[in-house]
Amino acid sequence: MRQLGEGSYGIIYQVQERATKKRFALKKIIAHDLDEVVAFQREFELVNSVDHTNIMKIFGICIRNLDMTTIAIYVLMEMALLDWDDEIRKHLDQRKAYKESELINILKQLVSALCFMQRNKISHRDIKPQNVLVFKHNIYKVADFGEAKEVKISKQLNTLRGTELYMSPILYDGLKQNKEDVRHNSFKSDVFSLGFCFIYAASLNFNIIYEVRDVKDMKKMETILHKHLKNKYTKKFVDLLLNMLEVDESSRFDFIELNRYLGEEFPDEEER
Numbered sequence: 001m002r003q004l005g006e007g008s009y010g011i012i013y014q015v016q017e018r019a020t021k022k023r024f025a026l027k028k029i030i031a032h033d034l035d036e037v038v039a040f041q042r043e044f045e046l047v048n049s050v051d052h053t054n055i056m057k058i059f060g061i062c063i064r065n066l067d068m069t070t071i072a073i074y075v076l077m078e079m080a081l082l083d084w085d086d087e088i089r090k091h092l093d094q095r096k097a098y099k100e101s102e103l104i105n106i107l108k109q110l111v112s113a114l115c116f117m118q119r120n121k122i123s124h125r126d127i128k129p130q131n132v133l134v135f136k137h138n139i140y141k142v143a144d145f146g147e148a149k150e151v152k153i154s155k156q157l158n159t160l161r162g163t164e165l166y167m168s169p170i171l172y173d174g175l176k177q178n179k180e181d182v183r184h185n186s187f188k189s190d191v192f193s194l195g196f197c198f199i200y201a202a203s204l205n206f207n208i209i210y211e212v213r214d215v216k217d218m219k220k221m222e223t224i225l226h227k228h229l230k231n232k233y234t235k236k237f238v239d240l241l242l243n244m245l246e247v248d249e250s251s252r253f254d255f256i257e258l259n260r261y262l263g264e265e266f267p268d269e270e271e272r
Contacts, residue, residue, distance in 0.1 A: 014079065024059065025080065029073040030066075037063060040073050043145045050120050054113035056080075056133055056143040080133035080141070084201075087134050092204045100233045102138075103202060104266050107194075109140045114190060115259040117142075123186035127193035128166045129200065165209060168192035169216070169247050187254040195244030202241070203228045216247050236265065 001023070004012045010029035016022070031037045044058050062074040084106075091098060110132065114124065124131075124145060131144040164175060168189035174182035199208050208228045215221045225238050225245075243261070246252040253261065 010073075015076075023079045025077045027075040027077060029075065031071040031073055032069060034071075037071055037073065044075060046122055047145050050117060050122065052113050052116045054109045054139070054141050055117070056141045077143075078135075080135050080143075082134050083130050083143075084132035084134055084140065084197075085129035088129055088201050088204065091201075097204060097232055098201055100237050103198060103233075104237070104262075105138065106140050106201075107198060108262055108266070110142060110194065111255055111259050111262060113142045114187075114194070115255040118187050118255045124190050125186055127190050127197065129197050132197070165213075166193040166196045168249070170249055185249055185254065188249050188252045191244050191253050191255060191258055192246075195241055198244070199225065199229070199241055202233060212245070218242065218247060221245060221247070240265070 001014045001016055004014050004025065006012065010027050013026045013028065015024050015026045017024070029040055031040060041061070044061055047055065047058055057078045059076045059078070061076070064072045064074070066072050114127075117124065124142065126144065127142075131142065133141045133143045135141060167175065168184065169192070170184045171182055171189055196209055199212070200206060205228070208224065211224050212221050215224065222238075222242055225241060226235075229238050229241075240261075243253055244258065
């Protein structure tokens with residue numbers, strides 16, 4: 001029906017099933033060899049291997065040879081209203097800060113999904129607002145698993161993955177030093193990336209990320225976060241973000257630990 005935008009690997013269209021008039025998102029990905037096709041198929045197999053309310057659903061894949069060297073992969077997915085980055089920008093345009101309860105609700109949904117993935121030994125490795133989709137009734141879903149990887153033997157991965165701005169400190173330092181392999185805990189790296197997403201959403205300003213990007217001292221990080229957020233959010237919420245942004249990977253939550261912490265420190269109304 002129309003082009004919606006461009007994802008990390010291709011163009012996304014809105015399409016409609018003729019018989020039911022139901023609408024979907026269709027991602028068109030261009031691959032240039034069979035290795036790329038296999039890589040994309042692996043991504044979608046990983047997504048389809050898990051079933052969670054807050055993980056984007058894929059309904060089907062179609063592969064077509066466009067010519068001798070170009071292959072198109074069409075992926076049929078559920079239709080979102082917009083991505084989280086677009087929603088954050090709308091809040092910024094309207095000068096309407098998120099309520100703390102709204103951010104906690106979003107965080108709980110995403111952590112629930114990523115905790116579920118961790119229990120299934122799958123790490124996302126490219127957490128950013130563009131890879132979170134917003135649906136009706138304030139449902140948020142993790143999407144775009146192009147960098148996702150199954151963690152089989154160890155929680156430690158060597159490969160450098162993730163969008164630079166949202167990288168965890170150990171990966172960011174490795175990138176600056178032109179390292180191809182960095183030993184790290186992929187789930188804890190994703191927690192850090194998610195923390196960056198939330199300080200951006202909470203402040204409605206990229207400046208906070210640029211200020212803390214190279215900070216290694218947690219006291220300094222705490223000072224910066226309180227400077228930007230103290231008038232909008234409780235100390236308890238800011239402390240939660242600081243736990244997610246812990247520079248020392250060994251002291252940072254993974255998603256299972258973070259999910260437990262959220263349940264204990266930020267219980268739902270019916271749990272109180």
